[in-house]
Amino acid sequence: MEPNPYIPKLAKIIQIKEEVRGARPVKTFRTQFLSENGFSFRCGQCAMLSIFGRGESMISISSSPLVEDYLQFSILKMGRVTSSLHDLQEGDIIGVRGPYGNGFPIEKWKGKNLIFIGGGIGIAPMWSVLHTALGKKEDYGKISLIYGARTSNDIVFKEELEELRKKIEVHLSIDVEEPEWKEFVGFVPINVLEKKPSPENAIAVTCGPPIMIKYVIQNLEALGFKDEQIFTTVENKMKCGIGKCGRCNIGLHYVCQDGPVYSWAELKNLPQEY
Ligand SMILES: Cc1cc2nc3c(=O)[nH]c(=O)nc-3n(C[C@H](O)[C@H](O)[C@H](O)COP(=O)(O)OP(=O)(O)OC[C@H]3O[C@@H](n4cnc5c(N)ncnc54)[C@H](O)[C@@H]3O)c2cc1C
Ligand code: FES
Known part of the structure; x- marks a missing residue:
């Protein structure tokens, strides 16, 4: 049986850096998977980060695939999930599923x-x-x-x-x-x-x-x-991240799968739904 694609892998926050303070705070989180079977990714891909009992948010992976020791995410505090992420401490565990999207060529x-x-x-x-x-x-x-x-x-x-x-x-x-x-x-x-x-x-x-x-x-x-x-x-709002819910679409494109990276040659010919 195929594994359930909605079940995240568990990752430990190994470092939190406060990048920006004030009204629009940004924190950078470095995480490590708890098990051996993490994932490899392309630059420009994202992951769905979850806080148990709070929800999920799609976030770009801000570290390079050349770095193997950790996955990095830099997160602006916006609402429910990102605020909960900002409240976490080093050593806390989050869910990470992905990687999603096409990445940069x-x-x-x-x-x-x-x-x-x-x-x-x-x-x-x-x-x-x-x-x-x-x-x-x-x-x-x-x-x-x-x-x-x-x-x-x-x-x-x-x-x-x-x-x-x-x-x-x-x-x-x-x-x-x-x-x-x-x-x-x-x-x-x-x-x-x-x-x-x-x-x-x-x-x-x-x-x-x-x-x-x-x-x-x-x-x-x-x-x-x-x-x-x-x-x-393109950062259209996303729910499933895997081309099932239709939340992120631009015309016939699912941004979570066909994007989020587009050349302007591709994007300018799509409906202005981004
Ligand atoms: C492909 C992709 C990559 C992303 N990468 C990053 C990243 O690297 N760092 C980062 O900080 N954020 C990133 N985001 C945005 C991030 O997903 C949202 O800010 C987050 O999901 C908001 O969740 P929340 O529960 O905190 O806010 P909510 O409580 O859901 O919403 C709070 C406010 O944020 C707005 N909002 C929610 N989602 C989005 C969105 N996708 N775009 C614009 N406004 C939104 C809502 O309309 C509302 O006004 C990315 C989004 C996508 C789709
Ligand atoms: S987020 Fe569900 S189809 Fe793209």
């Missing part, structure tokens, strides 16, 4: 320059693919990151971003002026126009709030990027 991007463009918690799915590319840097051209948040307090992976600057170009932004801020002030799509990444032999990956993604794509097109050079993720 990173092996097709060999030899290309990669430009990552993110906003807020949208850096979580990109973090996995960015670190996978960095882990095989010789396979890719120039790698750069343009990332923004509402305020400097809302920037996720602050210390890691400073480390990242030693390896690649990192351009940060915040939405409104702050006294100590030395980098760009304004929305992420405007910073894209300002930094002018070249479309030549390049792939652009953008994740963040839908409104940001819309204008980033518009501005990438203005810079000469073709639809098939632009990739993004």
